[in-house]
Amino acid sequence: MNRVLEDVIHRHAANTDRITAENTLGYVVSDNTTGNVAATSFDNTSAQGIVKHMNGILVGIVQSAVRDLDPTNKLCYLRVQTRKFEYLVAPEELFTITVLQ
Amino acid sequence: MSAEVEEMLKRYQGIKNIVGIIVVDNDGIAIKSTLDNQMSVHYAGHMQTVTEKARQVILDLDAANEFTSMRMRTSYFEIMLMPHDNFFIVVIQNPCD
Numbered sequence: 001m002n003r004v005l006e007d008v009i010h011r012h013a014a015n016t017d018r019i020t021a022e023n024t025l026g027y028v029v030s031d032n033t034t035g036n037v038a039a040t041s042f043d044n045t046s047a048q049g050i051v052k053h054m055n056g057i058l059v060g061i062v063q064s065a066v067r068d069l070d071p072t073n074k075l076c077y078l079r080v081q082t083r084k085f086e087y088l089v090a091p092e093e094l095f096t097i098t099v100l101q
Numbered sequence: 102m103s104a105e106v107e108e109m110l111k112r113y114q115g116i117k118n119i120v121g122i123i124v125v126d127n128d129g130i131a132i133k134s135t136l137d138n139q140m141s142v143h144y145a146g147h148m149q150t151v152t153e154k155a156r157q158v159i160l161d162l163d164a165a166n167e168f169t170s171m172r173m174r175t176s177y178f179e180i181m182l183m184p185h186d187n188f189f190i191v192v193i194q195n196p197c198d
Contacts, residue, residue, distance in 0.1 A: 057154065057158055058154060058155055058158045061150065061151055061154045062151055062173055065147040065148070065150065065151050066173065066175050066180075068147055069143060069144065069147060070175075070177070072176075073175045073176055073177055074175060074176055075173060075174070075175055076174045076175055076176060077174050078171070078172070078173055078174070079171065079172040079174075080155060080159070080168065080170075080171045081168075081169045081170045081171065081172075082159050082163075082166045082167055082168055082169055083166055083167045083169055084163070084165075084166050
């Protein structure tokens with residue numbers, strides 16, 4: 001599972017560089033099943049913290065709230081705005097991408 | 102203040118893409134809403150849980166930071182959540198595409 005993820009990341013590396021060259025502060029790509037960080041532009045401890053809090057807790061809660069409101073509905077992405085910056089979270093089937101800007 | 106709120110609600114209701122606006126107080130009770138009662142209560146309850154958790158998550162990640170708003174894009178529409186001091190606003194809209 002992790003090899004597949006690494007392949008995907010390698011294939012999209014040019015795209016990733018283009019996006020991160022813009023206004024972003026950084027990104028984290030994490031594996032959905034294990035919760036491990038697959039790729040990040042931050043230091044590992046912050047990245048792990050972000051993954052654990054944002055992806056693990058918040059995305060789960062928002063997804064269950066959305067599904068409680070309408071069982072056929074599902075979360076496509078999430079933008080959380082804070083005073084300092086904004087988190088853009090995109091949960092997919094296998095992985096979750098989080099970008100800070 | 103209530104007159105301003107009414108006017109604002111009326112103004113936003115006219116916009117085609119907006120499905121509904123709900124103002125929820127700290128106890129999770131929908132104070133004002135443009136949707137029917139059952140849906141409002143339903144949304145209010147769930148969005149209150151989400152707001153609380155989001156606030157805690159942001160505070161955990163960085164104690165100096167503060168959660169100001171959140172947009173959830175789902176397959177059918179988009180829900181925006183804006184917390185204030187005593188209440189929070191939920192806006193449900195159909196995104197333009």
